Amino acid sequence: MAKDISEIIMERRSIKQVDEAPIERAVIDGILEKSAFAPFHSKIEPWHVAVLSTEAEKRRFVEAIVNSMERMQGEPLTHERREQIRAGNERKIVAPPYTLIVTTDIIGSGKKDFEAIAATSAFIQNVQLLAWEAGLGVLWRTNNFIFDSEVVTELGLDGQQIVGCLQMTRFNEVPDAKPRRAMDTWVKNLGE
Numbered sequence: 001m002a003k004d005i006s007e008i009i010m011e012r013r014s015i016k017q018v019d020e021a022p023i024e025r026a027v028i029d030g031i032l033e034k035s036a037f038a039p040f041h042s043k044i045e046p047w048h049v050a051v052l053s054t055e056a057e058k059r060r061f062v063e064a065i066v067n068s069m070e071r072m073q074g075e076p077l078t079h080e081r082r083e084q085i086r087a088g089n090e091r092k093i094v095a096p097p098y099t100l101i102v103t104t105d106i107i108g109s110g111k112k113d114f115e116a117i118a119a120t121s122a123f124i125q126n127v128q129l130l131a132w133e134a135g136l137g138v139l140w141r142t143n144n145f146i147f148d149s150e151v152v153t154e155l156g157l158d159g160q161q162i163v164g165c166l167q168m169t170r171f172n173e174v175p176d177a178k179p180r181r182a183m184d185t186w187v188k189n190l191g192e
Contacts, residue, residue, distance in 0.1 A: 009129065013175045017171065022097055032049060047102060055094060101157070138167065
């Protein structure tokens with residue numbers, strides 16, 4: 001029996017454990033196509049997705065992250081530190097069958113850029129929910145490199161802002177749910 005949307009929303013978890021079992025590209029494409037029904041404010045959907053499936057594509061992204069970490073530090077990294085950063089990111093980016101870089105158009109207008117990021121975030125949530133429905137897990141990463149415009153240039157994504165790096169994998173166990181705040185702690189009537 002198919003689950004309803006409420007069950008999927010409440011059951012979905014971020015999956016950190018990578019299962020390297022292959023996933024058919026058609027499954028990923030189907031998720032992306034349906035996710036594009038997210039709401040957006042402009043005339044054109046603002047999101048873009050770079051699908052990384054080959055080791056070469058993923059390693060190129062890892063090198064861009066290593067370079068970004070060096071820029072953020074403001075001085076050259078030691079060889080040992082470069083290798084630590086590279087190894088940590090390879091586990092997150094190279095190991096999963098797919099890594100998606102989700103970006104949004106940035107035009108330099110506060111309101112329009114905010115709306116583009118909000119719409120792209122809704123798109124990403126659709127990806128997570130549809131992946132869960134398909135038996136796949138997603139981990140949405142927003143590390144500091146997403147704020148480095150040179151990473152965008154290195155990857156050929158000029159004019160865009162990275163909103164998230166999505167690790168997509170199969171999963172064998174479901175993590176426990178994080179505790180949620182009681183609704184009365186975050187909902188109030190304006191007159192209160």
